[in-house]
Amino acid sequence: MKFRIEHCALSLGLCVASCAALTRAQDTTMNTLAERYVRLVLAVGQYDADYVDAYYGPPEWRTEAEARKLPLTDIASRAATLARDVAAAPAGDEMAQLRRQYLTRQLEALRARVSMLTGTKLRFDEESKALYDASAPTHTEADFADVLAQLESKLPGSGSLIDRYDAFRGRFVIPRERLEAVFKAAIDGCRSRTLQHITLPPGESFSVEYVTGKSWSGYNWYQGNYRSLIQVNTDLPIYVDRAIDLACHEGYPGHHVYNVLLEKNLLRDRGWIEFSVYPLFSPQSLIAEGTANYGIEVAFPRAERLEFERRVLFPAAGLNPENAAQYYEVLALVDKLSYAGNEAARRYLDGKIDAKAAADWLEKYGLYSRPRAEQRVRFIDQYRSYVINYNLGKNMVAAYIESRGPDRWAEFARLISSPRLPSSLTDASR
Ligand SMILES: [Zn+2]
Numbered sequence: 001m002k003f004r005i006e007h008c009a010l011s012l013g014l015c016v017a018s019c020a021a022l023t024r025a026q027d028t029t030m031n032t033l034a035e036r037y038v039r040l041v042l043a044v045g046q047y048d049a050d051y052v053d054a055y056y057g058p059p060e061w062r063t064e065a066e067a068r069k070l071p072l073t074d075i076a077s078r079a080a081t082l083a084r085d086v087a088a089a090p091a092g093d094e095m096a097q098l099r100r101q102y103l104t105r106q107l108e109a110l111r112a113r114v115s116m117l118t119g120t121k122l123r124f125d126e127e128s129k130a131l132y133d134a135s136a137p138t139h140t141e142a143d144f145a146d147v148l149a150q151l152e153s154k155l156p157g158s159g160s161l162i163d164r165y166d167a168f169r170g171r172f173v174i175p176r177e178r179l180e181a182v183f184k185a186a187i188d189g190c191r192s193r194t195l196q197h198i199t200l201p202p203g204e205s206f207s208v209e210y211v212t213g214k215s216w217s218g219y220n221w222y223q224g225n226y227r228s229l230i231q232v233n234t235d236l237p238i239y240v241d242r243a244i245d246l247a248c249h250e251g252y253p254g255h256h257v258y259n260v261l262l263e264k265n266l267l268r269d270r271g272w273i274e275f276s277v278y279p280l281f282s283p284q285s286l287i288a289e290g291t292a293n294y295g296i297e298v299a300f301p302r303a304e305r306l307e308f309e310r311r312v313l314f315p316a317a318g319l320n321p322e323n324a325a326q327y328y329e330v331l332a333l334v335d336k337l338s339y340a341g342n343e344a345a346r347r348y349l350d351g352k353i354d355a356k357a358a359a360d361w362l363e364k365y366g367l368y369s370r371p372r373a374e375q376r377v378r379f380i381d382q383y384r385s386y387v388i389n390y391n392l393g394k395n396m397v398a399a400y401i402e403s404r405g406p407d408r409w410a411e412f413a414r415l416i417s418s419p420r421l422p423s424s425l426t427d428a429s430r
Pocket of ligand 1: 288
């Protein structure tokens with residue numbers, strides 16, 4: 001018996017040693033492949049100014065990419081070779097397998113983007129599938145009729161529904177001189193709620209800048225080293241609901257926290273260099289936007305949000321807190337029209353309608369004011385099928401997290417700390 005125990009202990013010792021050696025070999029192989037991937041992402045960035053959303057790996061890799069300016073055809077053939085090499089890499093434990101699947105799919109998206117840059121035209125749904133690993137459901141005008149009818153009765157009066165909604169919403173604009181104070185209060189609220197559930201590394205922080213002349217309303221530029229630059233576009237009036245939306249989405253527990261945790265858990269702790277670069281047109285964006293939008297509800301469930309708006313943000317914006325409940329009732333209905341935005345983009349990018357008709361669609365079925373509809377068409381011109389990442393991404397993330405149990409914060413933190421693909425969120429075998 002004694003012998004058997006010693007024998008087992010010896011076997012276990014050997015196994016631990018050889019498993020560790022195997023893991024190290026897998027890591028070395030994958031790290032080499034990951035470096036090739038990062039260099040290819042940087043190479044694509046030479047042709048597409050929006051492509052590299054964040055990079056905080058070795059600076060000389062970027063300098064080399066700029067100096068070399070690999071032709072797109074070379075990038076395509078190197079990416080094809082890399083895809084074969086990744087497929088041939090040894091499998092490992094669950095995290096190693098997730099890593100390989102993730103790299104494989106990110107690389108497929110890179111190849112699709114390169115193909116688009118060399119002239120390939122994809123239909124809207126083909127493009128979103130190729131780039132973001134998902135495609136949005138289609139809708140007709142009739143799908144929005146019920147919600148529009150409810151809004152008609154919530155916003156009585158003469159004139160068109162969009163004009164009445166615009167006039168109603170105009171009562172909830174944050175005056176320009178109060179913007180910073182309102183955003184600061186919103187950021188503090190989002191951050192303190194997040195920190196109760198997610199541990200962030202010391203030194204994380206972000207700064208906020210106010211900008212104009214952009215197709216988006218807010219943007220997080222992750223700088224690495226646990227820092228973000230968040231830009232808020234003041235081209236159009238900023239309504240009071242945008243304070244929490246932007247603070248949570250761009251900051252806590254949204255993009256800033258997502259990037260911080262990727263840097264901490266995957267890049268620094270595990271040495272997975274592929275997470276030093278974030279290619280915008282890739283499946284990573286569906287997870288990023290989906291978690292950033294769902295994170296608003298995780299940080300501020302409906303009743304808590306209303307209480308915070310009434311007590312803190314409405315007064316900070318100089319607005320009457322008594323109107324908060326009615327405002328959020330109307331906004332909840334308008335939110336149900338969000339897929340009208342995808343539909344406008346699909347029809348416009350598939351060449352079925354022109355830019356003016358797309359703006360008309362957004363105005364009529366999505367209740368965008370005219371300037372906002374025109375801004376959104378410019379966004380669609382620039383980012384194309386990326387639009388699905390916000391609402392479809394949010395719904396996919398919500399369904400995934402809520403199917404896994406009642407602790408939304410724990411599941412949320414787990415999702416944004418691991419390399420998970422959009423299609424795996426809906427995969428029953430996940
Ligand atoms: Zn975002």
